[in-house]
Amino acid sequence: MLAGFQRKGHVSLTPAFAEFVWAVGLLAWVIIRVPHQKRARKTQVASNAKTFKDRLALAAAAAGLCLVPIIFVATGFPAFADYTFQPWLGWLGLFVELAFLCLFYSSHQQLGKNWSVTLEIRNEHTLVTDGLYRYVRHPMYLSFWLWAIAQFCLLPNGIAGTAGLAGVAFLYFSRIHHEEAMMRHAFGASYDEYARHTGRIIPKPW
């Protein structure tokens, strides 16, 4: 596989290696997520703000980040949307993929038992305001944006490369107001105070 880097004496990154990086990223995502998913099933829910639109947004994100690129990597479909691969974009994708995984892993660790795949408040829910949450209110969603950007850099196809960005945009913009309203309802003034000092996905320098 390392041979995929070498081209006439200088270091390059091939399209096949970029697809490999994308696939390893997906596998790492599954490995990080599964234990949290198992624990979440056992943690009691006090209230939820699940809606049909939120489920639809989750399905769109799953299709854009997983289904569409899996089909592309496995079969090459839809080949009509292929464009020329740029090795420098592949390198950028590799770097962004690593940043995504670090952020995803850390935000899961720091959110602990408070995590849900949908919008839920747990029985013993605590408001997490330290670690990454000290700087931004949505580090996990930031990691999803990075994942989608990495996918764009690694897969040179107008549909498979951009599907993740479309799915994450749908999930992020349709959910963010509902999630913050739910947190405000559960934690009142503490959440208002927390929100005053943090950005959503970009830290507030002031």
Ligand code: SAH
């Ligand atoms: N939006 C956060 C969390 C995503 S998981 C992020 O991007 O990192 C979604 C669940 O996390 C929601 O159902 C909510 O109950 C919970 N949650 C969101 N922010 C939280 C916080 N600061 N402390 C504790 N739980 C939080």
